[in-house]
Amino acid sequence: MVAVPVALGYGLQVGEILGHVEGEGLVDVGPGGGERGERRGGEAGGPISLVIMTPIVQDLNGRGPLPAAGGAGLRVMASASLHGGELPGMVDQELADLIRPGLTPAQARVLTVASCPGVTDVLISASSAPHWRQAADAVAQPSLTTAKLREITGVLASPRPGHRTAHVRPPRPRRRGPGRPGGAGRGVLGVGRAHPGCPGPNRKLWDGALDAQHAFGDLDGHRPALLAVHDSVDDGTAYRAELSVRVDQPVLSHDPILQQDLQLPDAWWTGLAATLERVAAVSTDRAAVRQQYMERAIPEFVGIPALTISCWTTAHADVHWANLTSPLRLLDWEGWGRAPEGYDAATLYAYTLLQPDTVAHVRAVFPVLGSPAGLAAEATMCAQLLQTVARGDNLALADPLRAWSEELRRRFVTASAI
Incomplete structure (x- = not known):
């Protein structure tokens, strides 16, 4: 499995991916820290949505990373992201009815991703149990036809009054970290490396974020929740990828030492x-x-x-x-x-x-x-x-x-x- 869920969305080729990572498993951390399940086998992951439409458009034309991943025997796991609020503004009820009448805008967004021909699994995070059930109901819907997907991508590739334009051209990779406001994305990805079975203090740091998710959850929104964790070992080195909820607010200081007085409420x-x-x-x-x-x-x-x-x-x-x-x-x-x-x-x-x-x-x-x-x-x-x-x-x-x-x-x- 590919350890970095942004790989396909930001231009890595399947050959590059296969050269770096081999199949292990992804543990998706559910609300409150529970593990929702484990996937095993060769897999590739990436953000696919009505903002990052490039993989959908390429797939409909039989090219790009999704058909290549399928041809390499990989399962493709798409993260149905909301892009920091950009998608809710683009997909209103009018467009949701075009996608499939009777669905909410959020369900329509999820169904579009799940219907992409090369996608085998969809990674979803939800803020509440009702939202999770709505997302699950959307994924269980019959897939959209190829003609419908072409119609949707065509509509979003053209300016609509009062709506932002979603560009089909490949997005420029965005490098973000916690506390840095920036482009679209459902979360922040961190990747670490260490020797397998590292003992003592190193192990404490290695497991810190995952242990914190189990112990604290999101502390009523004051702690960015950990959404997913992937571990793999390659040539004697252990790798861990952690996907956390994106934080839109900038940090209060770029230096740990406060350089000016703050007026906080x-x-x-x-x-x-x-x-x-x-x-x-x-x-x-x-x-x-x-x-x-x-x-x-x-x-x-x-x-x-x-x-x-x-x-x-x-x-x-x-x-x-x-x-x-x-x-x-x-x-x-x-x-x-x-x-x-x-x-x-x-x-x-x-x-x-x-x-x-x-x-x-x-x-x-x-x-x-x-x-x-x-x-x-x-x-x-x-x-x-x-x-x-x-x-x-x-x-x-x-x-x-x-x-x-x-x-x-x-x-x-x-x-x-x-």
Whole structure:
């Protein structure tokens, strides 16, 4: 199977695909993290829709990647994407009735993809059980005829009053990442590589996004859901492709360190605090911070003994401004796990030290900061970043971190005297 679901939609040739990936299986992650099923055998995947019509038009003319994939013995799995809102605006009820009377616009879009002659399977994600049933009903409909498909593509290739034009020419490949607004697509694809069976911390990062999907779901929309995962092994190297819900909002900072004060609504701060509280309440055996590290790093970089942790909670463990958007989305869940109480708050605080107004807001929203309960988490985060400063990184934070470490030493002395 092709590990990258964008392969056919963005111009990779079947020969190139077969030269890189061999059949394994795709696990499609359903709502709340459940696995909907596993496909095995030679397969190819790609976005096919009424925006990316090139594969449909080529297939109707007996050329392009879909007939080539079928000729190579591959099953073709099409992702019926909504292209970040572009399709709902293009396919209204009038066009839905042209496609097949009685269907909703969403069902008409899905049926068009499912009817493409070279397509053997359709990958669908839905935001609710009723939407999922509607999509399944659409796929179960009798396929559209070749003549009808030609009529549909002809209509969409011509300008219609009040509608955007869908161009039949091959789309230019779009490179997007989380938090970067951009072109059409149903999600964001990430591909990783590692040695099979990699143990310890590497395995934690490898499974982080999938574990987070099972543990948290989408956190009421504040975490981009993981839609699908594909694993394969080639020549002793393991590969994983992860397809996540696309995030349209830009991140609040392109640098983890906040470079200017932000004016965020109170509801955003309340939502962040509530989301991190939900994360903290989840039980896990994953570790984001280890006692052994604290025992070594805190004395070296903060100058106080490592503290005994009375409360371990679950943390995202990478809450900085390049992983946050507004409206609230919290990105990058690879490293989540157990950490000292208040660790996420301490992380955000550390990356806000250059902006006094926003850092004051962080302290106000997270009262664990400055409290005896948060001392261990603050000392751990301060030590981690001072260690990076010693390696020549995050130098802009050097002076604020040293001032923070002095404050932590004073608090430790005070707490020890009680």
